[in-house]
Amino acid sequence: MTGIHKTQFLSPNSFPMPELPEVQTVVSELNRKLKNRIIKTVEVRASKVIAIGPKTLPNIRSVGPKIVKKFIKTLKGQKVLSVKRRAKLIIIDLAGPWTLLVHLKMTGQFIFEDRKLLKKSKGYYRILNRKTAPKILHPAKHTHVVFYFSDDARLYFNDVRKFGYMKLVHDDEINQVRELAEFGPEPLDKIFTLDLLKRFIKSRPKLTIKQYLMDPTVVAGIGNIYSDEILFHAKVRPERKLSTIKTDEWRKIFAAIAPVLKKGIAAKGSSVGDFVRTDGSWGQMGKFHYVYGRKGQKCKVCGTIIKSLKIGGRTGSFCPRCQK
């Protein structure tokens, strides 16, 4: 078996959340698989993960049965036009005047099952022919929403932590969705420049570079994994204050962003934790990490032991020798 890396079996306490490359992997796969499919019905097994309307979701909530009913009724018969991404948000555009916004947060997963690939076993269906996929029967313990398509294909939304959500928004209200309006530029967009990256640095001189890269209003889609990897490639330590970063270092940081994210996308995401592709298989980016999740191991470049620090309440990993 080739595709399995030992870091895939870390404890749940070290689950990283999907970032831009992981979300892009899911979005590309869903766009291919869901496009033009028609939703026959929807099963809501945990109402906490669904919502209707543009409002930002409060931490504590669980919608009532009326909302669940409306959620299901609205989605019934809808054709999927396309699946897109903005930052880490999945945007499912429906033929009617509705859009389904999905955030995977830390441990959300989408699993797609085409009936042709399935074999019935004890009343459930099992994905076949996937050596690199964990064998999990669906619906699983943490499956909260199931989409049944008219051709009998199914889409499962799983989330161990239930931090993820699906929000059904009317197209007239889509401009009121704050997490769509307030994101910074997409780092893989042509318009993203070094000046755009640096546009807030003067007002926040004491902020660390890692926190700055992870701020979604500065640049969209970068989290703990990719900020660590970007800073390794730029040879800059994560705890450095913005005011101490030299012009040349800013250039290196900017130059590292797109290649690191693109490598993540090419590897179909990083499965150090819970992330799986829509067929249940793991992404391969974890094998290519230089620092993230490698505390105590040798630097792949110089052999020095990788260290980690708490930065703004988060863990940042770095090579004490390669990074200055």
Added chain:
DNA sequence: TATATTGTTACACC
């Protein structure tokens, strides 16, 4: 039982 995890938000402080 305490702890780890991240995006979001509530709120304190200049």
Added chain:
DNA sequence: TGGTGTAACAATAT
């Protein structure tokens, strides 16, 4: 006042 920094919170497995 508004921008910035900080801590709490959501749920769960270990």
